[in-house]
Amino acid sequence: MEVSVLNCGTMRPRGARFLVPRMSASPCLCLLIEEADRLILVDSGLGTMDMEDPTGRLGFSNVLLNAERDPGLTALRQLRGRGLHPEQVTDIICTHLDRDHAGGLPDFPDARVHVLRPEHDHALDPPSRRERERYRRCHFAHGPRWEVHEGTSGEDWFGFNCIRNIEGLPSEVVLVPLPGHTLGHCGVAVRYGQGWLFHCGDSYYARAELAVGQKAPAGVRAFRSVAHLDRSCALRQLERIKGLLAAHGSEVATIASHDQAEYVKRFGRAP
Numbered sequence: 001m002e003v004s005v006l007n008c009g010t011m012r013p014r015g016a017r018f019l020v021p022r023m024s025a026s027p028c029l030c031l032l033i034e035e036a037d038r039l040i041l042v043d044s045g046l047g048t049m050d051m052e053d054p055t056g057r058l059g060f061s062n063v064l065l066n067a068e069r070d071p072g073l074t075a076l077r078q079l080r081g082r083g084l085h086p087e088q089v090t091d092i093i094c095t096h097l098d099r100d101h102a103g104g105l106p107d108f109p110d111a112r113v114h115v116l117r118p119e120h121d122h123a124l125d126p127p128s129r130r131e132r133e134r135y136r137r138c139h140f141a142h143g144p145r146w147e148v149h150e151g152t153s154g155e156d157w158f159g160f161n162c163i164r165n166i167e168g169l170p171s172e173v174v175l176v177p178l179p180g181h182t183l184g185h186c187g188v189a190v191r192y193g194q195g196w197l198f199h200c201g202d203s204y205y206a207r208a209e210l211a212v213g214q215k216a217p218a219g220v221r222a223f224r225s226v227a228h229l230d231r232s233c234a235l236r237q238l239e240r241i242k243g244l245l246a247a248h249g250s251e252v253a254t255i256a257s258h259d260q261a262e263y264v265k266r267f268g269r270a271p
Ligand SMILES: [Zn+2]
Pocket: 098, 100, 101, 202, 257, 258
């Protein structure tokens, strides 16, 4: 099984260059898992239609988020660029269904889409104004083949309740609920080589937030307060991730969707 990191969208939030330099160019980091002749994505980033009409598709908040129009960044185009066929994508696991994570779903209409129950229910029938803005109906209009996961399987992954041995997915893929950013937000751990790569979605935005005993930079803290639906729950998850790295950092590496430093580390340049 091969695992690689794709950037499937870049947002250049207006004003961030001065207020939150760490988030001035925010990638949408996804995972591509290649197993035999099939492909699995963790998150889908922005999709083809989002690139044609970002504000129309992503909503009013895109005036601030300022997603770059670059169709070459879509997972669809990147797979083709690697000589892979979009039809090989059998499954997409979504950390959550915010616009910048679910935008690529319409590009893979036949894939099964794995989400936790609260995420599915809130995205399809948003109970609040904030959720109506962040979840975009157009991303689900094609009728995704949902695989909705109820609760956890009562099993443990480094002290986290998790969902393991999911039918149709490799046993090396584990879902780890991390609610807070959204109510059904979920980390995805993938075992490969000697260790695990843990995609933490939007549980943190910048690697600086993982520093033990230090407050996150002020700009990142301000961004959290508007982006996390349940901020105190999200901060508890962040502490758990720090604890995981402190105890098992030799076995587990983390990645977060919008971490600019992670992008630079992987791609050797700024997004
Ligand atoms: Zn996000």
